[in-house]
Amino acid sequence: MTSLALEPASVAEATRIFLRLVRPRPLADPYPQYRRLRGLAPLHTVRLPGLGTAWTAVSHASVTRLLRHRAFGPLSQIHLDGLSPGWRRHPFTSCLYQAMAFQHGSAHRASRGLVNADFGGRAVLSHRAMITGLVEELLDALERGDDEVDLMESLALPFGVLAISRVLGVPDARALELAPLLRFAGAVFEPLATAAQRAVQHESGGRVLDLLGGLLADRRREPRDDLLSRLARHPFPGDPREAERAALGTAAMLLIAGADSPASLVGLGTRLLLEHPDQADLLRATPSLASSAAEELLRHDPPVQLVVRTAHEDTELAGVPVPRGGVVFGLLASANRDPEAVSSPDRFDITRPPVPALAFGAGPHYCLGAPLARLQAEVLFPGLLRRFPALRAAGPPVYRSPGTMLRSPDRLPVSLR
Numbered sequence: 001m002t003s004l005a006l007e008p009a010s011v012a013e014a015t016r017i018f019l020r021l022v023r024p025r026p027l028a029d030p031y032p033q034y035r036r037l038r039g040l041a042p043l044h045t046v047r048l049p050g051l052g053t054a055w056t057a058v059s060h061a062s063v064t065r066l067l068r069h070r071a072f073g074p075l076s077q078i079h080l081d082g083l084s085p086g087w088r089r090h091p092f093t094s095c096l097y098q099a100m101a102f103q104h105g106s107a108h109r110a111s112r113g114l115v116n117a118d119f120g121g122r123a124v125l126s127h128r129a130m131i132t133g134l135v136e137e138l139l140d141a142l143e144r145g146d147d148e149v150d151l152m153e154s155l156a157l158p159f160g161v162l163a164i165s166r167v168l169g170v171p172d173a174r175a176l177e178l179a180p181l182l183r184f185a186g187a188v189f190e191p192l193a194t195a196a197q198r199a200v201q202h203e204s205g206g207r208v209l210d211l212l213g214g215l216l217a218d219r220r221r222e223p224r225d226d227l228l229s230r231l232a233r234h235p236f237p238g239d240p241r242e243a244e245r246a247a248l249g250t251a252a253m254l255l256i257a258g259a260d261s262p263a264s265l266v267g268l269g270t271r272l273l274l275e276h277p278d279q280a281d282l283l284r285a286t287p288s289l290a291s292s293a294a295e296e297l298l299r300h301d302p303p304v305q306l307v308v309r310t311a312h313e314d315t316e317l318a319g320v321p322v323p324r325g326g327v328v329f330g331l332l333a334s335a336n337r338d339p340e341a342v343s344s345p346d347r348f349d350i351t352r353p354p355v356p357a358l359a360f361g362a363g364p365h366y367c368l369g370a371p372l373a374r375l376q377a378e379v380l381f382p383g384l385l386r387r388f389p390a391l392r393a394a395g396p397p398v399y400r401s402p403g404t405m406l407r408s409p410d411r412l413p414v415s416l417r
């Protein structure tokens with residue numbers, strides 16, 4: 001691969017392709033565009049409306065370095081002022097933009113340290129029976145219902161929200177009320193959402209905070225043996241308002257990040273399996289492939305397509321200088337299809353030996369919930385395929401907008417029998 005990143009013609013070309021990828025109307029198949037970007041260079045300079053010059057890392061090596069190198073970290077509050085004007089006035093963004101995913105250095109380590117053990121391998125093993133029971137409950141409900149359903153509404157969304165809610169200690173009825181709000185509130189992670197999408201996000205996020213605030217207050221009065229009670233009683237630093245904002249921000253971040261991507265994975269993964277009936281048959285017949293199938297589903301079409309970072313000092317990436325404050329998009333979905341890291345990357349193969357895929361990111365912000373998400377996928381997909389052997393598509397999926405960062409079907413019509 002040659003580095004053309006500094007040539008103006010390639011800046012224009014890369015900008016055009018990147019804008020096509022991040023426009024509000026999502027592409028059903030963005031992968032040819034990622035391939036074109038990788039074919040041009042491992043890293044591109046792009047010019048984005050409202051942001052000016054920025055960079056996009058598209059090769060596996062450049063995205064890995066972006067995520068792991070200590071010169072790069074989450075966007076600063078000044079960037080957020082530009083991308084999400086007025087965020088400090090809105091209760092939801094003022095909580096979320098100060099929580100884990102947006103923190104750096106020691107503040108970030110403290111936030112993760114508070115909940116790391118709750119999402120580590122051993123804790124997650126203790127959730128296996130809960131996840132298996134939840135999958136059975138939801139499949140039973142599907143079996144009692146119509147032949148044709150929207151799988152997002154009838155399986156993916158309830159599965160995503162109920163699983164993380166049971167881990168946190170949010171009651172099921174509350175979780176189901178929260179489900180649609182969490183989907184809209186998730187735009188808080190989208191760096192390039194439109195003003196209209198931000199407005200819906202503020203409104204839905206505000207209602208999520210009201211509900212969570214009520215639950216935290218309940219747990220302060222009557223603690224239970226759950227994570228929510230621990231967050232409610234944790235002595236967060238700062239004055240009482242700041243401490244309450246930190247408790248709410250942590251709970252909301254876990255709930256949104258923990259509900260959204262697993263639901264998206266159910267939709268994207270089911271669509272992939274329906275498009276590859278030989279692979280679906282193989283998984284149905286060979287439950288021991290559950291774990292490698294989950295990895296391959298995540299690699300091939302990851303729910304989190306890109307992440308965003310800023311340079312905290314003057315630095316370089318793939319030989320291109322990036323000044324302090326420069327914004328770099330790391331295209332995880334492109335990295336996962338880089339032939340320099342994965343052989344025959346466009347082939348969907350659930351027997352593939354382990355590859356260094358980046359579906360959960362890498363470095364200090366590596367997904368906190370990765371062990372839980374893997375367990376969810378390992379239980380759900382074989383269960384769904386075995387329960388409904390004739391499962392098939394009943395129409396094209398409708399993709400979520402904005403899907404810049406968080407890719408998912410909004411609707412996935414399927415026929416169950």
Ligand code: HEM
Pocket residue numbers: 100101102112119164253254255257258259261262265298302303304307308332358359360361362364365366367368369370372373
């Ligand atoms: C299929 C499911 C999932 C996928 C694909 C996914 C993907 C990711 C990715 C790529 C990141 C890194 C973002 C970055 O570097 O900027 C991340 C971070 C995070 N994820 Fe997940 N995730 C999933 C499920 C979960 C679950 C179940 C939880 C449960 C709590 C969770 C909680 C988080 C949190 C809190 C962060 C921020 C970590 C930090 O900033 O240190 N995720 N996730």
